[in-house]
Structures are given as C-alpha cells and as structure tokens.
Amino acid sequence: MRKVISVIVENEHGVLARIVNLFAGRGYNIESLTVAPIPESNYSRMTIATEGDPEIFEQIAKQLNKLIPVYKVMESDNFIEKEMAMVKFPIDNSLSDIDALARCYNGNISNVSEDYIVVTVIDRAVRIDNFIKGIKKFSPIEIVRSGVSVIDR
Amino acid sequence: MKMTGAKIVIESMIKENVEVVFGYPGGAIMNVYDEIYKQNLFQHILTRHEQAAVHAADGYARATGKVGVAFLTSGPGFTNGVTGLATAYTDSIPLVVISGQVPTSLIGTDAFQEIDAVGISRPCTKHNFLVKDVKDLAYIIKEAFYIAQSGRPGPVHIDIPKDVTAQMTEFVYPKEIDLKTYKPTTKGNKRQIKKVVEAIKEAKKPLVYIGGGAVLSNSAELVREFVNTTQIPAVETLMAKGVLRYDNPLNLGMVGMHGTYAANMAMSEADLIISLGARFDDRVTGKLEEFAKNAKVVHIDIDPTSISKIVQVDYPIVGDLKNVLETMMSLVKSEINPEDYEYFRSIVKRYNELHPLSYHDSDKVLKPEWVIQKTGEILGDKAIISTDVGQHQMWTAQYYPFSFPRQFVTSGGLGTMGFGFPAAMGVKRGVPDKVSINFSGDGSILMNIQEFVTAYEYKLPVINIVLNNNYLGMVRQWQTMFYDDRLAETDLSVQPDFVKLVEACGGKGYRVKTKTEFEEALKDAITQKVPVFIDVIIDRREIVLPMVPAGESLANTIVEYKDPKQLENKDEK
Numbered sequence: 001m002r003k004v005i006s007v008i009v010e011n012e013h014g015v016l017a018r019i020v021n022l023f024a025g026r027g028y029n030i031e032s033l034t035v036a037p038i039p040e041s042n043y044s045r046m047t048i049a050t051e052g053d054p055e056i057f058e059q060i061a062k063q064l065n066k067l068i069p070v071y072k073v074m075e076s077d078n079f080i081e082k083e084m085a086m087v088k089f090p091i092d093n094s095l096s097d098i099d100a101l102a103r104c105y106n107g108n109i110s111n112v113s114e115d116y117i118v119v120t121v122i123d124r125a126v127r128i129d130n131f132i133k134g135i136k137k138f139s140p141i142e143i144v145r146s147g148v149s150v151i152d153r
Numbered sequence: 154m155k156m157t158g159a160k161i162v163i164e165s166m167i168k169e170n171v172e173v174v175f176g177y178p179g180g181a182i183m184n185v186y187d188e189i190y191k192q193n194l195f196q197h198i199l200t201r202h203e204q205a206a207v208h209a210a211d212g213y214a215r216a217t218g219k220v221g222v223a224f225l226t227s228g229p230g231f232t233n234g235v236t237g238l239a240t241a242y243t244d245s246i247p248l249v250v251i252s253g254q255v256p257t258s259l260i261g262t263d264a265f266q267e268i269d270a271v272g273i274s275r276p277c278t279k280h281n282f283l284v285k286d287v288k289d290l291a292y293i294i295k296e297a298f299y300i301a302q303s304g305r306p307g308p309v310h311i312d313i314p315k316d317v318t319a320q321m322t323e324f325v326y327p328k329e330i331d332l333k334t335y336k337p338t339t340k341g342n343k344r345q346i347k348k349v350v351e352a353i354k355e356a357k358k359p360l361v362y363i364g365g366g367a368v369l370s371n372s373a374e375l376v377r378e379f380v381n382t383t384q385i386p387a388v389e390t391l392m393a394k395g396v397l398r399y400d401n402p403l404n405l406g407m408v409g410m411h412g413t414y415a416a417n418m419a420m421s422e423a424d425l426i427i428s429l430g431a432r433f434d435d436r437v438t439g440k441l442e443e444f445a446k447n448a449k450v451v452h453i454d455i456d457p458t459s460i461s462k463i464v465q466v467d468y469p470i471v472g473d474l475k476n477v478l479e480t481m482m483s484l485v486k487s488e489i490n491p492e493d494y495e496y497f498r499s500i501v502k503r504y505n506e507l508h509p510l511s512y513h514d515s516d517k518v519l520k521p522e523w524v525i526q527k528t529g530e531i532l533g534d535k536a537i538i539s540t541d542v543g544q545h546q547m548w549t550a551q552y553y554p555f556s557f558p559r560q561f562v563t564s565g566g567l568g569t570m571g572f573g574f575p576a577a578m579g580v581k582r583g584v585p586d587k588v589s590i591n592f593s594g595d596g597s598i599l600m601n602i603q604e605f606v607t608a609y610e611y612k613l614p615v616i617n618i619v620l621n622n623n624y625l626g627m628v629r630q631w632q633t634m635f636y637d638d639r640l641a642e643t644d645l646s647v648q649p650d651f652v653k654l655v656e657a658c659g660g661k662g663y664r665v666k667t668k669t670e671f672e673e674a675l676k677d678a679i680t681q682k683v684p685v686f687i688d689v690i691i692d693r694r695e696i697v698l699p700m701v702p703a704g705e706s707l708a709n710t711i712v713e714y715k716d717p718k719q720l721e722n723k724d725e726k
C-alpha cells in the first residue's frame with residue numbers, strides 16, 4: 001500500500017538527516033521526498049511518499065512524532081496530491097503531438113531549443129506514471145520527477 | 154555576566170545541580186577542562202577510557218535517578234564513548250554527554266580529530282545538538298537536561314566546537330523551557346483507564362507484566378500497591394528487578410529467555426496481560442506467534458511507539474505510569490475483588506512448585522548460583538548490584554534477592570560487556586552508603602579492567618565478584634546446546650593473574666575455590682577502601698536454566714539439561 005505523509009518540522013540543523021535516518025534505520029521505504037521551508041515560519045514541510053502495511057504506517061507516524069524537532073505528522077486519505085515531471089525529447093518529434101499530450105496532464109512545453117523540447121506536467125503521482133508510459137513512443141531523453149506535494153482538502 | 158562558552162558549560166552544570174562529571178580531556182575540549190580546573194563546585198572523575206566515563210555516568214543515573222553527565226573530546230574520544238551512549242539509549246537512561254568538536258571553521262575539512270559526531274550519535278541518542286553559536290549554548294544545555302529526563306528518558310549529546318567554548322556571551326540560564334515540538338503525554342486517558350479496570354474485572358487469569366518503565370518513572374510503590382491490592386500474579390523483566398520484592402508471593406520472577414518456568418507458563422496461560430512500562434522485547438516474548446495467545450493486552454507506556462510495535466494491544470494507554478496508576482488505583486480498590494483470581498493464583502503456584510528455580514549444588518566445585526545467593530544472604534539490601542553481560546548476568550537476575558527499585562544495574566537492551574565495573578563506580582559515587590557489587594565474567598571484566606586505576610584514585614571501593622569459568626560462558630552455552638559443543642573462540646583458558654593485575658593498580662585481589670574461601674573473601678572485601686576483585690573459580694560447564702531457545706515459544710521452556718561433559722554429572726555416574 002502506498003501512503004503520503006506530510007511532516008512539519010523545525011527548520012534546524014540536521015533535521016532532514018534525522019528523518020531520513022529514521023526511515024533507513026528502521027527499514028521503511030521512501031518512494032519520494034519533497035522538502036521546502038514553510039513561508040514566514042521556522043518550520044519546513046516534508047512530504048514523504050512511502051510503501052508498506054497499515055501497521056507500518058502507524059509505526060512510522062509514531063516514530064516521526066517522537067523525533068524532537070517534529071511538530072506535526074499528517075496522514076490523510078483526503079489530500080490533494082500533485083507531483084511535477086519534466087521531460088526532455090529530441091527535436092525531431094511533432095511539437096503539436098507533444099503539446100497535446102502535455103495538456104492532458106496539466107502541462108505545457110516549457111522550452112524548445114535547437115536540439116530538444118522540454119515539457120513540464122503537474123498531476124497526481126499515478127497520472128504522472130501514465131504520462132511517462134504514454135510518452136515512450138516519443139523517445140524521451142531524460143525524465144525528472146519532483147516527488148509529491150500534498151495539501152488537505 | 155559575560156563569559157566564555159567554556160565557563161557557560163560549567164555554570165550550567167552548577168545550575169543543574171550536577172555533583173559529578175565523568176570524563177576524559179583532549180584538544181577540542183580543553184577550554185572546558187581549563188574551567189573545570191578553576192572551579193570546585195562539582196567533582197570531575199577521570200576514567201581511564203571514554204567508554205567507562207559514559208558507563209559510569211549511566212550507572213550513577215540508574216542508581217540515583219538523576220541525570221548522569223560525561224565530557225569527551227572530539228574524534229576518538231567521542232567514538233570511544235559511543236557504546237556508552239548506545240547502552241544508555243536502549244535502556245532509556247537520562248544522560249547528558251558533552252563532546253568537544255574541532256573549530257567551526259574546520260568542520261567539514263577532515264581536520265585533525267574531526268568526526269561527524271552528531272551524525273554518529275543520532276541513532277543512539279534521544280536527541281543531539283551541534284552548537285554553532287555561543288549564544289545558543291545555555292539554552293541548549295537546559296534543553297538537553299530537560300529532554301534527557303522527561304517523557305521516556307534517554308541520553309542527549311551536545312557537540313561543541315572549540316571556538317564556541319572560547320567565544321564570550323552573556324550567561325542567562327533559562328528557568329523554564331517550552332518546546333513547541335516536544336510535549337510528552339503524561340496523563341493517561343481517563344475513559345481508557347476505566348475500560349482497563351473493567352477488563353481486569355472480567356478477566357479470570359490476569360497477569361501483571363512489569364518492565365523497566367516502572368523503575369524509570371519511580372512507580373514501584375504504586376506497582377506494589379496495585380499488585381497487593383488486586384492479588385494478581387506478576388512477572389518482571391530483567392529491567393524491573395526490585396520493583397516487587399523478591400519474596401512477594403505474587404512475584405513469579407523474571408519472564409522470557411531465562412525466565413522462571415512459572416512466569417513463562419503464566420504468560421502463556423493468562424487471559425489478560427497488564428503491561429506496566431514494559432516493551433515486549435524479543436528476549437521476553439519468545440516466538441511471537443505463540444506469545445500470549447490467549448490474552449488480551451493492556452499496555453501502559455509513556456512512549457507511543459512502544460505500543461502495538463511488537464504485539465497488537467487491545468487497551469493502549471499512553472502516559473506516565475505513575476499518573477496512570479494513581480488514577481487507576483482509586484477505581485481498583487472499589488471495583489476489583491481479589492478473590493476472583495484465586496483459581497489462577499493456584500495454577501501459577503503449582504507451576505512454581507513443579508519447577509522452581511533450582512540448581513545442583515556441589516561441595517567439589519563452586520556453583521555460580523550459590524555464590525550469588527550467598528552474597529545476597531550476606532549483603533541483601535545493603536548492596537546495589539551491577540553486572541556485566543553473559544551467564545553471570547542471568548544468574549544474578551535469577552538468584553540475588555532484590556528488594557528495592559534501582560538496586561539492579563545492568564545493560565539489558567544492548568547487552569554491553571564491559572558495562573558493569575564502570576557502572577558500579579558510578580553507583581558507588583551516587584550512593585556511597587551502599588556496597589557496590591559488580592557481578593562479572595572473566596570475559597567482560599577485561600573490557601574495562603583499566604578502571605581499577607580510576608576506582609583506586611577516587612576511592613570508589615567497588616567489589617567485583619568475577620564468576621570465572623574460563624569461558625565466554627553465554628556463547629559457550631549456545632555452542633554446547635545448539636552447535637554440537639563446537640567451542641569456537643570461547644575458551645578463555647589463557648588469563649592474566651587477576652590478583653596480581655589488580656594489586657598492581659592499587660586494588661585488592663582474592664582467588665577463591667571453595668565456599669569458605671568465598672565467604673571469607675567477601676567479608677574481608679566489604680571492609681576494604683580500595684577496589685576489589687574476587688576471582689571465583691566456578692564450575693566451567695554450568696549453564697543458565699531455565700532457557701527458551703531463541704525463536705521458541707515460552708511454553709517450551711527447558712528446565713533440565715544434562716551436559717555429559719559437566720564434572721558433576723560425570724561424578725554421579
């Protein structure tokens with residue numbers, strides 16, 4: 001089972017290491033991890049996508065809460081979840097085909113150079129998976145995924 | 154007043170009423186040591202190894218309930234102390250350990266004696282700090298003491314770069330501390346407590362399962378009251394020795410791998426397990442699928458992560474055991490009828506009569522169990538007992554008559570050989586009017602033998618009773634039982650002359666082979682002002698029983714084992 005956990009932590013030395021060590025040390029998976037400061041506060045938000053059984057999530061949440069600089073751990077089935085992906089294609093593809101596909105996934109063409117087309121899309125993680133499958137025939141050269149961000153509805 | 158970071162460290166110790174610091178100096182922490190030199194409000198004890206400094210602080214903390222403090226230098230000084238941190242961490246012992254670090258400007262340059270200390274201590278401390286600005290120092294120290302002793306206690310490590318101890322700032326020691334992100338739950342949920350009392354009322358075979366949390370939260374009185382009022386039988390973990398008196402008829406003794414037959418069978422048969430500050434360690438549960446198969450589980454613990462981590466809990470209560478028991482007692486008195494458990498009491502009584510703790514005593518060779526019992530007869534509650542790790546540790550847990558909490562100091566969670574002697578020095582420093590005994594093995598004692606010099610210098614007359622089997626006995630026991638007696642690297646036949654060794658360090662040594670010799674040596678040892686080593690030559694092939702082989706169910710507790718190579722058994726034929 002996949003689950004996204006949103007963690008608010010004090011913005012201090014080594015806090016990212018604490019969280020990552022906890023996952024590594026206890027054998028929990030991190031599928032993706034997104035970190036950024038929360039504006040106008042001393043906190044950062046870490047959004048962690050992880051894989052495991054429900055009992056494991058319960059432990060993960062408790063273990064995270066136990067870390068001293070962790071302020072809040074949020075799990076929900078009611079998150080709006082978005083992830084970004086950027087993909088580079090060779091220039092010999094059809095611009096309009098790629099543009100059309102990108103639009104299906106809340107995206108657009110971000111740049112076109114002499115050699116490459118770069119596309120950015122923003123969508124749920126599963127939809128990004130589909131997008132990445134769908135672009136195979138355009139021979140993507142590089143795919144960059146961001147990890148997820150979530151917000152409660 | 155403006156002062157240097159080094160002075161702030163000292164002043165903060167005084168504010169925290171620290172009476173003793175165990176430590177070892179070096180380049181990165183010299184500024185702090187210079188300030189130690191200039192003051193006389195607390196004592197500094199120079200151990201002869203950093204591991205011993207942290208264990209000594211740990212032993213001090215376990216025996217007194219106060220925070221233990223150790224100072225280390227950077228690099229190897231710190232890494233030598235890591236085993237001490239890990240030992241304290243797994244047993245939830247409150248420590249503040251301060252290490253020096255290379256100057257801020259050199260951090261990250263692979264400077265001389267630079268090591269990523271906070272990176273190393275992160276997984277084996279409750280929390281740690283790297284102090285980057287002298288202005289934060291006093292607050293961080295206050296925070297460290299608060300975190301170490303609140304909630305589920307644990308060691309806290311503070312790493313201070315050398316330039317930070319040199320810089321000046323205004324010293325203000327915070328009176329109160331409020332951490333937004335750290336608020337341990339102390340009061341248990343009232344409704345949940347009511348439900349638990351209801352569950353106890355309905356149970357036919359309830360069993361109290363007492364863990365180290367009962368010691369750490371100073372709840373022994375309440376646990377005794379709870380057990381005596383309800384007349385529910387109880388089992389204890391290694392860490393809970395002394396919470397109930399050894400002679401309380403409801404105390405079935407230790408549960409788990411080397412637990413008593415009665416305790417292990419009671420666990421297997423109970424229909425309600427009431428866990429008081431215990432954490433269902435694998436050394437307690439045995440095979441998990443079989444553990445407490447017939448029971449609902451009540452779990453009271455300050456640490457939410459302990460609950461439902463190993464065993465699915467039916468009645469979780471997060472809170473300080475003392476608070477929860479206080480609330481619970483008022484209900485228990487009116488709601489619970491001790492008569493209801495008479496049947497279960499009679500069952501466990503029968504288990505106890507069937508296979509009480511026992512050993513085959515001998516007049517030809519000293520039995521370790523006898524040595525421990527004899528020490529108990531002579532010293533009883535006049536001593537605090539530390540141990541190292543191995544067979545001698547288990548025998549001590551089984552055979553010493555513990556009668557009060559904090560009487561037993563042992564490395565339970567990590568099982569650190571070399572812990573006992575330095576810990577016993579910390580015990581003696583913290584509780585000078587008790588005799589400080591360390592039951593050790595011939596393997597373990599050598600891991601911190603250098604501390605004879607420390608104990609001699611600081612007049613800490615610890616009595617090491619070394620149960621010498623010329624083996625790494627516990628490993629040897631497994632080899633005999635599960636590896637066809639192939640004794641790979643466990644034979645310690647080559648040994649120093651311990652008596653000479655410790656006398657070279659100013660200590661007093663005895664070598665004993667008979668009961669009379671042992672009694673005489675112990676009685677003489679108690680009068681000594683110097684550290685003591687009693688080298689007790691015991692039956693080499695004695696094994697710890699009962700035993701639940703690793704991965705087996707508690708119901709399969711082995712109570713008899715015939716070792717064809719054991720002297721006694723040969724003679725019997």
Ligand SMILES: Cc1ncc(C[n+]2csc(CCOP(=O)(O)OP(=O)(O)O)c2C)c(N)n1
Binds near residue numbers: 545
């Ligand atoms: C630092 C450390 N290394 C290794 C072990 C593994 N170990 C557990 S018990 C034991 C044997 C201890 O021998 P001794 O101190 O003579 O005690 P005995 O079992 O003979 O009573 C060993 C090697 C350990 N617990 N700690």
Ligand SMILES: [Mg+2]
Binds near residue numbers: 543594595620624
């Ligand atoms: Mg031995």
